[in-house]
Amino acid sequence: MVDFPRGDKSSIVPIEPVKAEKKRKTSETKSVVKKAKRSVEGPRCDLESKPAELIYFKHMRVGVRCLCVIKEIRSGEMLLTLPNGLRAFVDARNVNRVVREVMDLEEEAEGVVEVEYDLHDFFRVGQIVRGVVVGVENGGKKRIEMSLDPSVVQKDCEMRVGSACGGVVVSEEDHGYMCEIGNEKIGFLKKGEQRYKLGEIVDVVIESENARTVQLSDEKFRENVMKRVEEFKWLNVGQRVECVVEKVTEVNVQVKICGMIKGYVNYFHFGKEQVKEKQKIVGRILYVDFENKRVQISLNKGVNEWRVEMKEEEVGMKQKWKIERIDGGEGLMVKFEDKVGFVKMNNLSEENSLERFKKFRIGEEVKGRIINYEEMDEMYQVSFKKSDLEQEYLRMKDVKVGSVIKGKVTSITEQGVLVSISDKIKGFCPKIQFGDVLIKKNKFKQDKEYKFVVLSVDLEMKRIVLSHKKMLMSSEYEKIITIEDAKVGMITNGTITNICEFGVFVSFYNNLSALIPNNELSFQKVKAEEIVQIGQTVTCRIISNKNNKLAASLKLNENKRDVKIGQLFKTKIKEKEKNHLICEISDSIFRLDLNQISDFESENSEIFKKMKKGQEIEVLVVEKDRVSMKPILIKNENKSMKIGSLVYGYVKKITEFGCFVSFVYKNENKIGLILKNEISDLFVNKIEDYLRVDQTVNVLIKEIDQDKIYLSCKKSLIKKNLEKEFLSELLESEKVEDKESIKESIKECE
Incomplete structure (x- = not known):
């Protein structure tokens, strides 16, 4: 007694083995046999299939059934490989009814509840499936659209006991699964070792059928062989059938399927074993065209065992x-x-x-x-x-993220340039990736070859994004290609993609990005717009990797050990960016800004242009992450920090009320303030008329109030101080006899 009471009345009848009786070959007997055949078979032409050739695009008409292998699973569709190298696509809505209902629910629940579907939940790459052509495009690009829905694939197929078919799991019961197999029939599959999900397509054999139930079996599917066929519509793609070889040629094998219907095996599906005429063989139905009465069989081992290798x-x-x-x-x-x-x-x-x-x-x-x-x-x-x-690259998956490639510019648009990587592979370089800074004007020429670095490869969307940033192409730092690559403390290069109130975002490879908070932009308080711009390439340090969220810093040397402020070093240029250089000292990274090269602003740009990666330079460490090449700072060490002392430094920041000056004293970076009225002996309306950021200055320490240092750069005060220093040196000299008059002159300077 079956414990499953569902299922409508079916016309499926058992296939009974036919045992032909031996008869004498008399004219009377032949006549009887012919009449009997006509009464069962109908017209003889209905049982004949047309000669087979290799399966081409022209044979893939709407309604044609074919075995396929899932090649790629994408978002919303799958790519199938068919015989003879053909390709077909399956939209997610053409998978089966269950998946369609999940997609509809997702659309209805958008923004209310979280409902997701993923084709990976129902299928796997390398899986053999039955498909039916539902659409063909024969325009500029040929395209075949297929459906895997068993109710569509097996429509009009007359499935009987012993037939192999596909069924979609529509519900799970206590003891088994309800499966739709097409033609408004639902079968029951008893639970075994294999477990299935709702919406999954299972390969089954119709084991039995009565007025109440259709019993299915998944265990007997692989070994099932159909030995009797009376009508063409009994043939279901994927069914194993018994055949007798009628004729063997170089291009095909002609067979009689179950002794009734002619079929063919094209030479791609001969299998490894040679066959002979009148030999009994078993093959799996590869292709069925009901309209044109075409059927092809495969003898290949993988197809017959229902498992293929992906090589x-x-x-x-x-x-x-x-x-x-x-x-x-x-x-x-x-x-x-x-x-x-x-x-x-x-x-x-x-x-x-x-x-x-x-x-x-x-x-x-x-x-x-x-x-x-x-x-x-x-x-x-x-x-x-x-x-x-x-050709270096045959497939898109051969193009590796982070690699430097050569490509020819084939098209120039407002958004960027289209690049030909190989005959069949294209990439796109957006405008933000034209150079180490945002370049508004196009710098590329059509049909000319350039170097690019691969930023991302999206196999699902068939999209490759490239960059022409020299700093990324020549960088010696480790690349962040996966989230696991981002190790806390590592130094890497990235591109500024967004500036917001709380910081800036820097992007790496494969669309990974990190937030650089405002307090990690510099050791001093600055606005993001003052030091970076969108599209700029920067060198940064990873400071956090939690819950797949990254944080970075432009303060590169938080934990430096062997380098002290005020020390002189000979080093080599490691990277050259838009307006600064990167150099390494004792495993610590330092920045040399364009305006820290010379004491004269007009010389900086010319010298910077001539400087190259790998060039040796002498620098003075002036901050935790900055060095300077200014000759005055290198040659003149600040030996005193008393009131009245003269020190050499550079303008750090300009405000409305004054400017801040940075200078080095005893391996420390000191910051002093020059108030607006101490900038010049004349009236100062606008500070920028007198001073610039990074300008070299010689200033007088006017006042020290705890940690606050007040400076002056009035020429009159500096001149008096220089005179005072000169007179003090004379006073200490043994050659000078009139020391009293010198003392009086020193008092006048004070």
């Missing part, structure tokens, strides 16, 4: 292939060791393929390259073309 890792390999067979108008069958390959006509040569084709000989060895592996055909696609042999 993606071998694509790109180059070998000398031996020509095994020459197929006029089709191509060459080739072999290397145990690998069987096929060279299509358009992959023979860049020249006239037909002329080149005539020159090939059986047994000849030709250098070729694997450009694809066809899972359904269990065969390698090989190319003899020189361009394919020399």
Whole structure:
């Protein structure tokens, strides 16, 4: 007694083995047999299938059924590989009813509750599936659209006890699963070792059927063989059938399916074992065209065992292939060791393929390259073309993130440039990635080759993003390509992509980004716009990696050990950016700004242009992460910090009430303030008329109030102080006799 009470009345009847009785060959007997056949079979032409050739695009009409292998699972669609290297697409809505309902629920619940679907939950790459063509585009780009929904694939198929089919799990019961198998039929699959999810397509055999239930089995599917067929519509794609070989040719094998229907095996699906006429064989239905009465069988091992190998890792390999067979108008069958390959006509040569084709000989060895592996055909696609042999990148997945490549600019737009990486692979370089700073004008020329670094490769969206930033292309720092690459403390390069109230965002590879908070922009309080701009390449330090969220800092040397402020070092330029250089001292990273090169502002740009990566320079450490090449700062050490002392420094910041000056004293960075009325002996309306940021200055310490240092750069005070210092040196000299008059002069200076 079956504990599952569901299922409508069905017309499915058991397939009983037919045992033919031996009869004497009399004219009377033959007449009876012919009449009996006509009464069962109908017209003889209905049982004949048309001769087979390789399956081409022209054969993929709406309604055609075909076995497929899932090649890629994307967001909202899947890519399928079909026999003879054909490709087809399946929209998520054409998967099955359950997935459609989940998608509809997701759209209805948007912004209310979280409902998600992922095709990876229902399918896997390398899975064999049954498909039916639901759309064909034959315009500029040929495209085949298919459905995997069993109710569509198996529509009009007359499934009987012993038939193999696909079913979609629509509900889970205590003891098994309810599965839709098409033609408004629902079957019951008893639970076994294998567990299924709602919406998953399962491969089953109809085990039994009565007025109440259709019993299914997944355990008997692989070994199931149909031995009796009476009508063409009994044939379901994916069904294993018993055949008798009628004729063997070089291009196909003609068979009689279950002794009734003619079928064919094209030479891509001969399998490894040779077959002979009148031999009984078992194959799986590969292709069915009900309208044109075409059916093809596969003898390939993987198809018959319902499992295929994905040999993606071998694509790109180059070998000398031996020509095994020459197929006029089709191509060459080739072999290397145990690998069987096929060279299509358009992959023979860049020249006239037909002329080149005539020159090939059986047994000849030709250098070729694997450009694809066809899972359904269990065969390698090989190319003899020189361009394919020399091509560095055959597939998009061969282009590695972070690698530096060469590409030809094929199109220039307002948003960026389109770059040809290889014959079939394109990339895009957005305008923000034209240079180390945001370049508004186009710097590229069409059809010219340039170097780029690969920022991201999105196989699902078929999109490669490139950068032409020199700093990224030549960087010696570790790259952040995955979230795991971002180690706290590491130094790396990135691009400023956004400036907001609480900081700036810097992007790395594969669309990873980090927040640089305002307090990590500099050791001094600054506004983001003062030191960075969108599109600028920066060197930063990772300070946090928590919950897949990154934080970074432009303060590179928080934990430096062997470098002290005020020390002189000889070092080499590590990186050259828009307006500053990066150098390394004792494993610590320092920044040399353009305006810290010379004491004269007019000389900075010219000197900076001539400076190159790897050039040796002498620098003075002036801050935790900054160095200077200013000759005056290097030659003049500040030996005293008393009131009245003169010190050398540079303007750090300008405000409305004065300016701040940075100077070095005893391995420390000191900051002093020059009030507006101490900038000049004249009236100062605008400070920028007298001073610039990073300008070298000689200032007088006027007052020290605890940690606050007040300075003056009035020429009159500095002149008096210089005179005082000169007179003080004279007073200490033994050669001077009139020391009293010198003392009086010193008092006048005070």
